[in-house]
Amino acid sequence: xxxxxxxxxxxxxxxxxxxxxxxxxxxxxxxxxxxxxxxxxxxxxxxxxxxxxxxxxxxxxxxxxxxxxxxxxxxxxxxxxxxxxxxxxxxxxxxxxxxxxxxxxxxxxxxxxxxxxxxxxxxxxxxxxxxxxxxxxxxxxxxxxxxxxxxxxxxxxxxxxxxxxxxxxxxxxxxxxxxxxxxxxxxxxxxxxxxxxxxxxxxxxxxxxxxxxxxxxxxxxxxxxxxxxxxxxxxxxxxxxxxxxxxxxxxxxxxxxxxxxxxxx
Numbered sequence: 001x002x003x004x005x006x007x008x009x010x011x012x013x014x015x016x017x018x019x020x021x022x023x024x025x026x027x028x029x030x031x032x033x034x035x036x037x038x039x040x041x042x043x044x045x046x047x048x049x050x051x052x053x054x055x056x057x058x059x060x061x062x063x064x065x066x067x068x069x070x071x072x073x074x075x076x077x078x079x080x081x082x083x084x085x086x087x088x089x090x091x092x093x094x095x096x097x098x099x100x101x102x103x104x105x106x107x108x109x110x111x112x113x114x115x116x117x118x119x120x121x122x123x124x125x126x127x128x129x130x131x132x133x134x135x136x137x138x139x140x141x142x143x144x145x146x147x148x149x150x151x152x153x154x155x156x157x158x159x160x161x162x163x164x165x166x167x168x169x170x171x172x173x174x175x176x177x178x179x180x181x182x183x184x185x186x187x188x189x190x191x192x193x194x195x196x197x198x199x200x201x202x203x204x205x206x207x208x209x210x211x212x213x214x215x216x217x218x219x220x221x222x223x224x225x226x227x228x229x230x231x232x233x234x235x236x237x238x239x240x241x242x243x244x245x246x247x248x249x250x251x252x253x254x255x256x257x258x259x260x261x262x263x264x265x
Contacts, residue, residue: 049118054163057215060222061156064095096225102127106234120216132204157190165212230261
């Protein structure tokens with residue numbers, strides 16, 4: 001009778017509960033470790049499959065960047081006297097387009113390695129943009145007379161420049177321009193062109209562009225500018241629409257989808 005009561009003490013019950021909990025946790029931990037290992041191997045396989053192709057792509061621009069000279073007046077204390085100095089500073093005026101119209105066609109491809117798979121794509125970006133000077137440049141501290149319009153840069157951005165296709169084409173007011181790698185100013189990724197926009201003082205500037213790109217997982221447009229219209233068509237039957245803006249209209253079929261975005265200023 002004494003031994004039976006001893007076996008039922010709270011301490012023994014606690015030890016038994018801990019033992020049962022540990023025994024049940026072992027298979028749960030083994031399943032978690034298996035899932036974690038498969039996830040790591042899946043990420044490594046996807047990275048290997050898409051290596052050198054291009055990552056998730058975000059298209060930005062075009063942006064018109066115009067250098068100008070700004071005069072700055074500084075006052076400092078020197079030996080108890082107020083000394084005023086004036087110096088010239090190089091600055092840039094970045095103009096987003098008033099309207100952008102882009103059409104993209106996305107051709108996906110499913111690639112496999114062992115039991116793992118990844119989706120890569122070829123895409124195109126064809127469109128036009130319209131630029132104009134805001135009527136109140138002086139409010140932003142910019143003197144229109146000091147704008148160096150003959151030294152402007154037209155910049156296009158791409159998040160992973162490895163995916164940029166060959167021979168992108170850009171026309172400014174109907175005239176082709178020579179493109180350079182990078183996003184201008186010696187930094188960034190994408191491509192740009194030196195342009196003379198002197199004729200822009202009295203009218204708007206129309207830019208037409210056409211380029212191809214490669215990537216994987218996702219394709220996005222950075223919404224900078226006034227009226228932005230982006231139409232995307234693809235043969236991929238399982239799209240996912242997310243991030244900051246949803247399409248105004250979309251049609252998803254077994255043979256692909258069509259999505260139409262419209263974003264205001």
